[in-house]
Amino acid sequence: MPDAVNDALDLVAGWAGRPVISTIIKGGLSHHIARIETEDGDRWLLRVLDPRIAETGLGIPLDQEIANTVSAASTGVGARVLHVMPGAVVLEYLDGVTLDAPAVRGPRTIEKVAAACRRLHTGPRFVNDFSIFRKLDELLSRCRTHGLPVPSGYEDVVPVAADIEAALARRSLPTVPCHNDLLAENLIAAGPEIRIVDYQLSGNNDPRFELGDIAAESDFTPDQVVRLTRAYFGDDEHVPGVRLNLITSNLTWTLWFVVHQGLVRDRALPGFDYSAEAADKFAQAVRDIEDPSFGHLIDGRIPPTN
Ligand SMILES: Nc1ncnc2c1ncn2[C@@H]1O[C@H](COP(=O)(O)OP(=O)(O)O)[C@@H](O)[C@H]1O
Ligand SMILES: [Mg+2]
Missing domain, CATH: 3.90.1200.10 (Aminoglycoside phosphotransferase (APH), C-terminal lobe)
Known part of the structure:
Protein backbone atom coordinates (compact mmCIF):
# COMPACT_ATOMS: atom_id res chain seq x y z
CA MET A 1 0.00 0.00 0.00
CA PRO A 2 1.47 3.45 -0.90
CA ASP A 3 2.93 5.55 1.93
CA ALA A 4 0.34 8.27 1.38
CA VAL A 5 -2.45 5.77 2.06
CA ASN A 6 -0.74 4.40 5.19
CA ASP A 7 -0.24 7.95 6.47
CA ALA A 8 -3.88 8.79 5.81
CA LEU A 9 -5.01 5.60 7.57
CA ASP A 10 -3.03 6.61 10.68
CA LEU A 11 -4.72 10.00 10.61
CA VAL A 12 -8.15 8.36 10.23
CA ALA A 13 -7.52 6.11 13.25
CA GLY A 14 -6.49 9.21 15.24
CA TRP A 15 -9.62 11.05 14.13
CA ALA A 16 -11.84 8.04 14.91
CA GLY A 17 -10.10 7.46 18.26
CA ARG A 18 -10.08 3.68 17.72
CA PRO A 19 -8.55 1.11 15.40
CA VAL A 20 -9.84 0.94 11.83
CA ILE A 21 -9.80 -1.82 9.24
CA SER A 22 -9.32 -0.73 5.64
CA THR A 23 -10.23 -2.46 2.39
CA ILE A 24 -8.99 -0.95 -0.87
CA ILE A 25 -11.80 -0.43 -3.38
CA LYS A 26 -10.50 -1.31 -6.81
CA GLY A 27 -13.01 0.59 -8.96
CA GLY A 28 -11.16 3.91 -9.08
CA LEU A 29 -9.06 4.71 -12.14
CA SER A 30 -6.99 7.46 -10.49
CA HIS A 31 -6.95 8.02 -6.75
CA HIS A 32 -6.65 5.60 -3.81
CA ILE A 33 -10.05 4.67 -2.42
CA ALA A 34 -10.63 2.53 0.68
CA ARG A 35 -13.59 1.44 2.73
CA ILE A 36 -12.87 1.98 6.41
CA GLU A 37 -14.59 0.01 9.16
CA THR A 38 -14.41 0.05 12.92
CA GLU A 39 -15.11 -2.90 15.20
CA ASP A 40 -18.29 -1.27 16.42
CA GLY A 41 -19.71 -1.11 12.91
CA ASP A 42 -19.00 2.42 11.66
CA ARG A 43 -18.15 2.61 7.96
CA TRP A 44 -16.55 5.44 6.00
CA LEU A 45 -14.96 5.99 2.63
CA LEU A 46 -11.37 7.24 2.52
CA ARG A 47 -10.26 9.04 -0.63
CA VAL A 48 -6.50 9.70 -0.81
CA LEU A 49 -5.73 12.05 -3.66
CA ASP A 50 -2.71 11.33 -5.84
CA PRO A 51 -1.10 14.75 -6.60
CA ARG A 52 0.10 13.53 -9.99
CA ILE A 53 -3.47 13.36 -11.24
CA ALA A 54 -3.76 17.16 -10.93
CA GLU A 55 -0.15 17.73 -12.06
CA THR A 56 -0.82 15.90 -15.33
CA GLY A 57 -4.13 17.70 -15.97
CA LEU A 58 -6.17 14.53 -15.35
CA GLY A 59 -7.92 16.24 -12.46
CA ILE A 60 -8.40 19.71 -11.02
CA PRO A 61 -6.04 20.95 -8.25
CA LEU A 62 -6.61 18.98 -5.03
CA ASP A 63 -7.70 21.97 -2.94
CA GLN A 64 -10.38 22.75 -5.54
CA GLU A 65 -11.52 19.14 -5.63
CA ILE A 66 -11.91 19.08 -1.86
CA ALA A 67 -13.76 22.43 -1.79
CA ASN A 68 -16.14 21.23 -4.51
CA THR A 69 -16.68 17.90 -2.74
CA VAL A 70 -17.77 19.82 0.37
CA SER A 71 -20.00 22.02 -1.76
CA ALA A 72 -21.62 19.04 -3.55
CA ALA A 73 -22.25 17.39 -0.17
CA SER A 74 -24.20 20.47 0.93
CA THR A 75 -26.75 19.82 -1.86
CA GLY A 76 -27.36 16.27 -0.60
CA VAL A 77 -26.13 14.77 -3.89
CA GLY A 78 -22.52 14.22 -2.84
CA ALA A 79 -21.48 12.03 0.07
CA ARG A 80 -21.15 13.98 3.33
CA VAL A 81 -17.60 15.11 4.05
CA LEU A 82 -16.77 13.98 7.58
CA HIS A 83 -13.10 14.88 7.87
CA VAL A 84 -10.57 16.70 5.69
CA MET A 85 -6.86 15.85 5.95
CA PRO A 86 -3.93 17.02 3.82
CA GLY A 87 -4.68 15.51 0.38
CA ALA A 88 -7.34 13.14 1.66
CA VAL A 89 -10.96 13.15 2.77
CA VAL A 90 -13.15 10.88 4.84
CA LEU A 91 -16.62 10.64 3.32
CA GLU A 92 -19.94 9.20 4.32
CA TYR A 93 -20.07 5.60 3.08
CA LEU A 94 -22.99 5.38 0.68
CA ASP A 95 -24.67 2.06 1.16
CA GLY A 96 -25.97 1.38 -2.30
CA VAL A 97 -25.23 0.02 -5.73
N1 LIG B 1 -18.83 7.71 -0.56
C1 LIG B 1 -18.84 6.50 -1.11
N2 LIG B 1 -19.57 5.49 -0.59
C2 LIG B 1 -19.55 4.24 -1.12
N3 LIG B 1 -18.82 3.89 -2.19
C3 LIG B 1 -18.07 4.85 -2.77
C4 LIG B 1 -18.04 6.19 -2.28
N4 LIG B 1 -17.19 6.91 -3.05
C5 LIG B 1 -16.72 6.06 -3.99
N5 LIG B 1 -17.24 4.82 -3.84
C6 LIG B 1 -16.95 3.63 -4.66
O1 LIG B 1 -15.57 3.63 -5.01
C7 LIG B 1 -15.41 3.69 -6.44
C8 LIG B 1 -14.20 4.57 -6.77
O2 LIG B 1 -14.36 5.83 -6.14
P1 LIG B 1 -14.11 7.20 -6.91
O3 LIG B 1 -14.28 8.29 -5.89
O4 LIG B 1 -14.99 7.27 -8.10
O5 LIG B 1 -12.58 7.08 -7.32
P2 LIG B 1 -11.77 7.42 -8.68
O6 LIG B 1 -11.49 8.89 -8.65
O7 LIG B 1 -10.51 6.68 -8.59
O8 LIG B 1 -12.65 7.05 -9.83
C9 LIG B 1 -16.75 4.25 -6.96
O9 LIG B 1 -16.98 3.84 -8.29
C10 LIG B 1 -17.74 3.66 -5.98
O10 LIG B 1 -18.04 2.32 -6.32
MG1 LIG C 1 -14.63 7.58 -10.09
Whole structure:
Protein backbone atom coordinates (compact mmCIF):
# COMPACT_ATOMS: atom_id res chain seq x y z
CA MET A 1 0.00 0.00 0.00
CA PRO A 2 1.47 3.45 -0.90
CA ASP A 3 2.93 5.55 1.93
CA ALA A 4 0.34 8.27 1.38
CA VAL A 5 -2.45 5.77 2.06
CA ASN A 6 -0.74 4.40 5.19
CA ASP A 7 -0.24 7.95 6.47
CA ALA A 8 -3.88 8.79 5.81
CA LEU A 9 -5.01 5.60 7.57
CA ASP A 10 -3.03 6.61 10.68
CA LEU A 11 -4.72 10.00 10.61
CA VAL A 12 -8.15 8.36 10.23
CA ALA A 13 -7.52 6.11 13.25
CA GLY A 14 -6.49 9.21 15.24
CA TRP A 15 -9.62 11.05 14.13
CA ALA A 16 -11.84 8.04 14.91
CA GLY A 17 -10.10 7.46 18.26
CA ARG A 18 -10.08 3.68 17.72
CA PRO A 19 -8.55 1.11 15.40
CA VAL A 20 -9.84 0.94 11.83
CA ILE A 21 -9.80 -1.82 9.24
CA SER A 22 -9.32 -0.73 5.64
CA THR A 23 -10.23 -2.46 2.39
CA ILE A 24 -8.99 -0.95 -0.87
CA ILE A 25 -11.80 -0.43 -3.38
CA LYS A 26 -10.50 -1.31 -6.81
CA GLY A 27 -13.01 0.59 -8.96
CA GLY A 28 -11.16 3.91 -9.08
CA LEU A 29 -9.06 4.71 -12.14
CA SER A 30 -6.99 7.46 -10.49
CA HIS A 31 -6.95 8.02 -6.75
CA HIS A 32 -6.65 5.60 -3.81
CA ILE A 33 -10.05 4.67 -2.42
CA ALA A 34 -10.63 2.53 0.68
CA ARG A 35 -13.59 1.44 2.73
CA ILE A 36 -12.87 1.98 6.41
CA GLU A 37 -14.59 0.01 9.16
CA THR A 38 -14.41 0.05 12.92
CA GLU A 39 -15.11 -2.90 15.20
CA ASP A 40 -18.29 -1.27 16.42
CA GLY A 41 -19.71 -1.11 12.91
CA ASP A 42 -19.00 2.42 11.66
CA ARG A 43 -18.15 2.61 7.96
CA TRP A 44 -16.55 5.44 6.00
CA LEU A 45 -14.96 5.99 2.63
CA LEU A 46 -11.37 7.24 2.52
CA ARG A 47 -10.26 9.04 -0.63
CA VAL A 48 -6.50 9.70 -0.81
CA LEU A 49 -5.73 12.05 -3.66
CA ASP A 50 -2.71 11.33 -5.84
CA PRO A 51 -1.10 14.75 -6.60
CA ARG A 52 0.10 13.53 -9.99
CA ILE A 53 -3.47 13.36 -11.24
CA ALA A 54 -3.76 17.16 -10.93
CA GLU A 55 -0.15 17.73 -12.06
CA THR A 56 -0.82 15.90 -15.33
CA GLY A 57 -4.13 17.70 -15.97
CA LEU A 58 -6.17 14.53 -15.35
CA GLY A 59 -7.92 16.24 -12.46
CA ILE A 60 -8.40 19.71 -11.02
CA PRO A 61 -6.04 20.95 -8.25
CA LEU A 62 -6.61 18.98 -5.03
CA ASP A 63 -7.70 21.97 -2.94
CA GLN A 64 -10.38 22.75 -5.54
CA GLU A 65 -11.52 19.14 -5.63
CA ILE A 66 -11.91 19.08 -1.86
CA ALA A 67 -13.76 22.43 -1.79
CA ASN A 68 -16.14 21.23 -4.51
CA THR A 69 -16.68 17.90 -2.74
CA VAL A 70 -17.77 19.82 0.37
CA SER A 71 -20.00 22.02 -1.76
CA ALA A 72 -21.62 19.04 -3.55
CA ALA A 73 -22.25 17.39 -0.17
CA SER A 74 -24.20 20.47 0.93
CA THR A 75 -26.75 19.82 -1.86
CA GLY A 76 -27.36 16.27 -0.60
CA VAL A 77 -26.13 14.77 -3.89
CA GLY A 78 -22.52 14.22 -2.84
CA ALA A 79 -21.48 12.03 0.07
CA ARG A 80 -21.15 13.98 3.33
CA VAL A 81 -17.60 15.11 4.05
CA LEU A 82 -16.77 13.98 7.58
CA HIS A 83 -13.10 14.88 7.87
CA VAL A 84 -10.57 16.70 5.69
CA MET A 85 -6.86 15.85 5.95
CA PRO A 86 -3.93 17.02 3.82
CA GLY A 87 -4.68 15.51 0.38
CA ALA A 88 -7.34 13.14 1.66
CA VAL A 89 -10.96 13.15 2.77
CA VAL A 90 -13.15 10.88 4.84
CA LEU A 91 -16.62 10.64 3.32
CA GLU A 92 -19.94 9.20 4.32
CA TYR A 93 -20.07 5.60 3.08
CA LEU A 94 -22.99 5.38 0.68
CA ASP A 95 -24.67 2.06 1.16
CA GLY A 96 -25.97 1.38 -2.30
CA VAL A 97 -25.23 0.02 -5.73
CA THR A 98 -22.60 1.57 -7.99
CA LEU A 99 -24.16 1.78 -11.43
CA ASP A 100 -22.85 0.36 -14.69
CA ALA A 101 -23.64 1.61 -18.21
CA PRO A 102 -26.67 -0.67 -18.86
CA ALA A 103 -28.16 0.43 -15.53
CA VAL A 104 -27.74 4.14 -16.41
CA ARG A 105 -29.65 3.55 -19.67
CA GLY A 106 -32.77 2.36 -17.83
CA PRO A 107 -35.66 4.82 -18.40
CA ARG A 108 -36.36 5.38 -14.69
CA THR A 109 -32.66 5.72 -13.96
CA ILE A 110 -32.25 8.33 -16.71
CA GLU A 111 -34.87 10.41 -14.91
CA LYS A 112 -33.21 9.96 -11.54
CA VAL A 113 -29.81 10.89 -12.95
CA ALA A 114 -31.33 14.04 -14.47
CA ALA A 115 -32.85 14.88 -11.07
CA ALA A 116 -29.50 14.38 -9.32
CA CYS A 117 -27.84 16.67 -11.87
CA ARG A 118 -30.44 19.36 -11.39
CA ARG A 119 -29.94 19.21 -7.65
CA LEU A 120 -26.17 19.53 -8.03
CA HIS A 121 -26.48 22.28 -10.63
CA THR A 122 -28.85 24.41 -8.55
CA GLY A 123 -26.51 24.21 -5.54
CA PRO A 124 -23.67 26.59 -4.68
CA ARG A 125 -21.25 27.38 -7.49
CA PHE A 126 -17.93 25.53 -7.45
CA VAL A 127 -14.66 27.35 -6.74
CA ASN A 128 -13.36 26.93 -10.32
CA ASP A 129 -14.64 27.14 -13.88
CA PHE A 130 -14.28 24.24 -16.31
CA SER A 131 -14.42 24.21 -20.11
CA ILE A 132 -14.22 20.88 -21.89
CA PHE A 133 -12.69 22.65 -24.92
CA ARG A 134 -9.85 24.13 -22.84
CA LYS A 135 -9.33 20.68 -21.27
CA LEU A 136 -9.05 19.20 -24.77
CA ASP A 137 -6.45 21.87 -25.71
CA GLU A 138 -4.53 21.23 -22.49
CA LEU A 139 -4.46 17.45 -22.81
CA LEU A 140 -3.54 17.65 -26.51
CA SER A 141 -0.62 19.95 -25.76
CA ARG A 142 0.57 17.51 -23.08
CA CYS A 143 0.42 14.69 -25.65
CA ARG A 144 2.44 16.77 -28.11
CA THR A 145 5.00 17.91 -25.51
CA HIS A 146 5.61 14.37 -24.25
CA GLY A 147 5.29 12.68 -27.64
CA LEU A 148 2.40 10.50 -26.44
CA PRO A 149 0.74 8.42 -29.17
CA VAL A 150 -2.76 9.70 -29.93
CA PRO A 151 -5.03 7.38 -31.98
CA SER A 152 -4.33 7.46 -35.71
CA GLY A 153 -6.30 10.27 -37.39
CA TYR A 154 -6.78 12.27 -34.18
CA GLU A 155 -4.94 15.39 -35.36
CA ASP A 156 -7.14 15.53 -38.51
CA VAL A 157 -10.28 15.72 -36.38
CA VAL A 158 -9.04 18.40 -33.95
CA PRO A 159 -10.51 21.33 -36.00
CA VAL A 160 -13.99 19.82 -35.58
CA ALA A 161 -13.83 20.63 -31.86
CA ALA A 162 -13.60 24.35 -32.73
CA ASP A 163 -16.65 24.02 -35.00
CA ILE A 164 -18.58 22.38 -32.16
CA GLU A 165 -17.48 25.06 -29.69
CA ALA A 166 -18.62 27.81 -32.08
CA ALA A 167 -21.98 26.08 -32.66
CA LEU A 168 -22.59 25.79 -28.92
CA ALA A 169 -21.54 29.41 -28.35
CA ARG A 170 -24.26 30.55 -30.80
CA ARG A 171 -26.81 29.21 -28.29
CA SER A 172 -24.88 29.60 -25.07
CA LEU A 173 -26.26 28.77 -21.63
CA PRO A 174 -25.15 30.07 -18.22
CA THR A 175 -22.64 27.81 -16.49
CA VAL A 176 -23.65 25.78 -13.42
CA PRO A 177 -21.65 23.66 -10.93
CA CYS A 178 -21.00 20.53 -12.98
CA HIS A 179 -19.38 17.20 -12.13
CA ASN A 180 -18.02 16.80 -15.70
CA ASP A 181 -17.13 13.11 -15.34
CA LEU A 182 -20.38 11.22 -14.94
CA LEU A 183 -19.38 7.76 -15.99
CA ALA A 184 -21.64 5.12 -14.47
CA GLU A 185 -19.14 4.25 -11.72
CA ASN A 186 -19.50 7.74 -10.22
CA LEU A 187 -23.25 7.22 -9.75
CA ILE A 188 -24.47 5.30 -6.72
CA ALA A 189 -28.10 4.25 -6.31
CA ALA A 190 -28.64 4.64 -2.57
CA GLY A 191 -32.25 4.44 -1.47
CA PRO A 192 -34.65 6.08 -3.92
CA GLU A 193 -32.09 8.58 -5.18
CA ILE A 194 -28.89 8.63 -7.19
CA ARG A 195 -25.87 10.07 -5.40
CA ILE A 196 -22.80 11.42 -7.20
CA VAL A 197 -19.19 10.82 -6.08
CA ASP A 198 -15.70 11.74 -7.33
CA TYR A 199 -15.33 15.50 -7.97
CA GLN A 200 -11.93 15.10 -9.67
CA LEU A 201 -12.95 17.11 -12.76
CA SER A 202 -15.67 19.31 -11.30
CA GLY A 203 -16.15 22.98 -12.14
CA ASN A 204 -18.74 25.47 -13.36
CA ASN A 205 -19.62 24.47 -16.91
CA ASP A 206 -22.34 24.27 -19.54
CA PRO A 207 -25.03 21.84 -18.29
CA ARG A 208 -25.30 20.44 -21.82
CA PHE A 209 -21.83 18.97 -21.32
CA GLU A 210 -22.93 17.18 -18.14
CA LEU A 211 -25.74 15.49 -20.05
CA GLY A 212 -23.70 14.79 -23.19
CA ASP A 213 -20.96 13.27 -21.06
CA ILE A 214 -23.40 10.97 -19.25
CA ALA A 215 -24.73 9.88 -22.65
CA ALA A 216 -21.21 9.29 -24.04
CA GLU A 217 -20.02 7.33 -21.03
CA SER A 218 -23.05 5.04 -20.99
CA ASP A 219 -23.40 4.63 -24.78
CA PHE A 220 -26.83 6.26 -25.10
CA THR A 221 -28.86 5.96 -28.30
CA PRO A 222 -30.23 9.23 -29.75
CA ASP A 223 -33.60 8.40 -28.18
CA GLN A 224 -31.99 7.99 -24.78
CA VAL A 225 -30.32 11.39 -25.24
CA VAL A 226 -33.76 12.89 -25.90
CA ARG A 227 -35.13 11.26 -22.75
CA LEU A 228 -32.28 12.60 -20.62
CA THR A 229 -32.49 16.09 -22.13
CA ARG A 230 -36.24 16.23 -21.64
CA ALA A 231 -35.99 14.99 -18.06
CA TYR A 232 -33.45 17.70 -17.27
CA PHE A 233 -34.68 20.71 -19.29
CA GLY A 234 -38.37 19.84 -19.67
CA ASP A 235 -38.25 20.01 -23.50
CA ASP A 236 -36.14 19.04 -26.53
CA GLU A 237 -34.63 22.42 -27.37
CA HIS A 238 -31.15 21.48 -26.21
CA VAL A 239 -30.97 18.01 -27.77
CA PRO A 240 -28.54 19.19 -30.52
CA GLY A 241 -26.29 20.83 -27.93
CA VAL A 242 -26.28 17.74 -25.74
CA ARG A 243 -25.40 15.56 -28.74
CA LEU A 244 -22.55 17.87 -29.73
CA ASN A 245 -21.24 17.61 -26.17
CA LEU A 246 -21.50 13.82 -26.36
CA ILE A 247 -19.04 13.98 -29.25
CA THR A 248 -16.78 16.44 -27.39
CA SER A 249 -16.75 14.14 -24.38
CA ASN A 250 -15.49 11.25 -26.50
CA LEU A 251 -12.91 13.45 -28.26
CA THR A 252 -11.54 14.91 -25.02
CA TRP A 253 -11.59 11.84 -22.81
CA THR A 254 -9.75 9.93 -25.56
CA LEU A 255 -6.79 12.11 -24.58
CA TRP A 256 -7.40 11.58 -20.83
CA PHE A 257 -6.64 7.89 -21.37
CA VAL A 258 -3.60 8.64 -23.56
CA VAL A 259 -2.16 10.96 -20.90
CA HIS A 260 -2.96 8.52 -18.08
CA GLN A 261 -1.26 5.70 -19.95
CA GLY A 262 1.75 7.86 -20.82
CA LEU A 263 2.37 9.89 -17.66
CA VAL A 264 0.99 7.99 -14.63
CA ARG A 265 1.29 4.41 -15.81
CA ASP A 266 2.15 3.08 -12.34
CA ARG A 267 -1.27 4.31 -11.09
CA ALA A 268 -3.06 2.22 -13.73
CA LEU A 269 -5.83 -0.08 -12.63
CA PRO A 270 -4.55 -3.63 -13.19
CA GLY A 271 -6.24 -5.30 -16.12
CA PHE A 272 -7.68 -2.04 -17.49
CA ASP A 273 -6.49 -1.25 -21.03
CA TYR A 274 -6.13 2.55 -21.17
CA SER A 275 -4.98 2.56 -24.83
CA ALA A 276 -7.94 0.43 -25.93
CA GLU A 277 -10.28 2.79 -24.07
CA ALA A 278 -8.72 5.78 -25.89
CA ALA A 279 -9.13 4.04 -29.26
CA ASP A 280 -12.74 3.13 -28.47
CA LYS A 281 -13.71 6.68 -27.46
CA PHE A 282 -12.05 8.13 -30.56
CA ALA A 283 -13.84 5.61 -32.82
CA GLN A 284 -17.18 6.69 -31.31
CA ALA A 285 -16.37 10.37 -31.88
CA VAL A 286 -15.43 9.71 -35.52
CA ARG A 287 -18.60 7.65 -36.04
CA ASP A 288 -20.75 10.58 -34.87
CA ILE A 289 -18.78 13.25 -36.76
CA GLU A 290 -19.06 11.29 -40.02
CA ASP A 291 -22.78 10.63 -39.54
CA PRO A 292 -25.10 12.71 -41.77
CA SER A 293 -26.82 14.00 -38.62
CA PHE A 294 -23.70 15.96 -37.61
CA GLY A 295 -24.47 18.90 -39.92
CA HIS A 296 -27.96 19.20 -38.41
CA LEU A 297 -26.49 19.27 -34.91
CA ILE A 298 -24.03 22.02 -35.87
CA ASP A 299 -26.97 24.02 -37.25
CA GLY A 300 -28.83 23.54 -33.96
CA ARG A 301 -31.48 21.25 -35.44
CA ILE A 302 -32.68 17.84 -34.27
CA PRO A 303 -31.76 15.40 -37.09
CA PRO A 304 -34.64 13.61 -38.79
CA THR A 305 -35.01 9.97 -37.80
CA ASN A 306 -34.84 7.41 -40.61
N1 LIG B 1 -18.83 7.71 -0.56
C1 LIG B 1 -18.84 6.50 -1.11
N2 LIG B 1 -19.57 5.49 -0.59
C2 LIG B 1 -19.55 4.24 -1.12
N3 LIG B 1 -18.82 3.89 -2.19
C3 LIG B 1 -18.07 4.85 -2.77
C4 LIG B 1 -18.04 6.19 -2.28
N4 LIG B 1 -17.19 6.91 -3.05
C5 LIG B 1 -16.72 6.06 -3.99
N5 LIG B 1 -17.24 4.82 -3.84
C6 LIG B 1 -16.95 3.63 -4.66
O1 LIG B 1 -15.57 3.63 -5.01
C7 LIG B 1 -15.41 3.69 -6.44
C8 LIG B 1 -14.20 4.57 -6.77
O2 LIG B 1 -14.36 5.83 -6.14
P1 LIG B 1 -14.11 7.20 -6.91
O3 LIG B 1 -14.28 8.29 -5.89
O4 LIG B 1 -14.99 7.27 -8.10
O5 LIG B 1 -12.58 7.08 -7.32
P2 LIG B 1 -11.77 7.42 -8.68
O6 LIG B 1 -11.49 8.89 -8.65
O7 LIG B 1 -10.51 6.68 -8.59
O8 LIG B 1 -12.65 7.05 -9.83
C9 LIG B 1 -16.75 4.25 -6.96
O9 LIG B 1 -16.98 3.84 -8.29
C10 LIG B 1 -17.74 3.66 -5.98
O10 LIG B 1 -18.04 2.32 -6.32
MG1 LIG C 1 -14.63 7.58 -10.09
